[in-house]
Amino acid sequence: MRVIEAHGAIIPSVGFGTIWLRDDVCIRSVHDALRLGYRHIDTAAGYLNEREVGEGMRASGIPRENVFVTTKVPQAELAPGVFERCVENSLKNLGLPIVDLLLIHWPSQKVPMPQTIKSLCDAKRRGQARHIGVANFTTALLDEAVALATEPLVTNQIEMHAFIEQHKVIAACRKHGLAVISHAPLARGNALDHAVLKAVAERHGKSPAQIMLRYLIEQGFAVIPRTGNPEHMKENFEVFDFALNADDMAALTALNTSQMRVINPPFAPKWDS
Numbered sequence: 001m002r003v004i005e006a007h008g009a010i011i012p013s014v015g016f017g018t019i020w021l022r023d024d025v026c027i028r029s030v031h032d033a034l035r036l037g038y039r040h041i042d043t044a045a046g047y048l049n050e051r052e053v054g055e056g057m058r059a060s061g062i063p064r065e066n067v068f069v070t071t072k073v074p075q076a077e078l079a080p081g082v083f084e085r086c087v088e089n090s091l092k093n094l095g096l097p098i099v100d101l102l103l104i105h106w107p108s109q110k111v112p113m114p115q116t117i118k119s120l121c122d123a124k125r126r127g128q129a130r131h132i133g134v135a136n137f138t139t140a141l142l143d144e145a146v147a148l149a150t151e152p153l154v155t156n157q158i159e160m161h162a163f164i165e166q167h168k169v170i171a172a173c174r175k176h177g178l179a180v181i182s183h184a185p186l187a188r189g190n191a192l193d194h195a196v197l198k199a200v201a202e203r204h205g206k207s208p209a210q211i212m213l214r215y216l217i218e219q220g221f222a223v224i225p226r227t228g229n230p231e232h233m234k235e236n237f238e239v240f241d242f243a244l245n246a247d248d249m250a251a252l253t254a255l256n257t258s259q260m261r262v263i264n265p266p267f268a269p270k271w272d273s
């Protein structure tokens with residue numbers, strides 16, 4: 001199992017994303033992913049599937065300590081008191097006393113950053129999260145959060161794939177020793193038929209999705225692709241039996257200028273690029 005490390009957190013490089021997976025599909029998918037070898041599951045209070053994620057984990061029979069589970073506190077639940085209740089509910093829904101990683105899902109303009117980061121650090125100190133971090137933070141927000149944190153932040157989970165340019169925020173993550181976890185690593189499937197991706201895929205006898213994931217892993221990022229399709233689930237996990245060369249990496253990096261940001265809700269911060 002390939003892992004990335006940051007401030008003591010050991011994060012499996014390939015995780016399983018669960019947004020939009022609901023009910024039995026979610027239970028079965030989490031179960032199948034773990035049986036297949038995935039050891040990193042990404043959920044969030046906002047995905048309304050923590051109960052099913054927990055059920056899938058238990059049904060898999062994989063020992064709890066072998067699975068790295070992430071959940072997130074929504075932007076609307078960062079206020080003091082509300083934050084604590086949200087974390088308690090997440091743990092209750094998952095059926096777990098502690099998660100491996102607790103993230104701020106999106107930065108807020110309403111709750112002051114010192115308060116948000118204090119609540120996050122307190123959750124770790126209360127023993128509700130082994131590690132803490134943020135998601136969708138810009139360079140400026142990251143600098144502020146790291147300066148305020150009294151416990152190490154281990155990651156900034158950000159949108160990363162070949163069709164987006166994120167060099168400033170990645171440099172900020174590296175400066176602070178944070179792991180980059182790539183969300184929407186397949187750009188939600190929007191550009192898997194791109195000619196460059198297909199050409200690299202053909203050269204390696206792999207699928208465009210596998211090339212995209214390997215491109216990110218090659219840069220030291222973790223990836224959390226989501227699928228409800230068993231074939232895709234298997235494919236997305238089989239990304240270590242080949243390697244991309246410098247020409248492949250350069251061709252894929254040239255696609256970054258497309259700046260195709262697929263996760264950009266109205267409440268997003270002002271991005272670095």
Ligand SMILES: NC(=O)c1ccc[n+]([C@@H]2O[C@H](COP(=O)([O-])OP(=O)(O)OC[C@H]3O[C@@H](n4cnc5c(N)ncnc54)[C@H](OP(=O)(O)O)[C@@H]3O)[C@@H](O)[C@H]2O)c1
Binds near residue numbers: 185233
């Ligand atoms: N922190 C945040 O704000 C944030 C934001 C977005 C996402 N996330 C996390 O990141 C995870 C992944 O992002 P995402 O779910 O938005 O998008 P994604 O993983 O980039 O793409 C999912 C889409 O790709 C398709 N797909 C998956 N594997 C494929 C394959 N091998 N070949 C072809 N198509 C494939 C899926 O369809 P099929 O089901 O048909 O395979 C689905 O439509 C989420 O599930 C969530 O856990 C976090």
